[in-house]
Amino acid sequence: MLKELTEALGPWPILQLLFGLAVLGGGIYAIFRGVNTKKEEPTIHLEDRRAEWEAYNQLRNIEENSFKLVELQKQSNELQRQMVDSFKQLAGILWNQPRL
């Protein structure tokens, strides 16, 4: 039966046109479906926005504190150097103290 059908439709491009139009219709439907699905799904939720905002706040905090940390570390190093110098002076004084 299929053979007779294809032979009967041989001279006419009906089947080809029908298939082509069916695929074209399916393609247009797929595109519309894709557009509508995209509209329904929110790209980003409110909680995600909050989390993103909080993350940026933390990043800013870290950046500000990192500069302060460097400054404090420099001061701490300077104080330690002074302390070491003081210990050296003390050791020198004790070493050079006249022995009775």
Add this chain to the structure above:
Amino acid sequence: MPLTRFNYYVEGRAFEWIMSISMCIVAVEVFIWPQMGNSTTFKFLREAVSADLLAFVLLFVGGVRCIGLMLNGHTVGLLKIGPWIRAIGSVISAMMWAQFALSLLHLSVQQEFPLPGVTFWTMFTLGELYVAYTTVKNA
């Protein structure tokens, strides 16, 4: 690293790249060897158009699809044109693959056993329609 750049363009779109590049290659082959236009796969399309026109359409659609695949985030006005080019190119390609499948189906009916190309071209048609849907959805 070159693979990183390659993955940036290809990952998630391998099917589209393969079909687009194949279209361009087949078009060039038909230009070089016009007798390829007499292949059974092109039977129904050749009844309507010449081999040169078929090759030109394949080259044009394949080339435009490649351009669409390269456009990541480019906009015309407020519209990202890359996904739309890919979606429309997929639909046009699906129509062509359906014609190829139909040609081979016609031959299969005549010789009373199926040709493997029928399955492949039918699945390519369905794949292209799904690509059209996902491309626009994820735009």
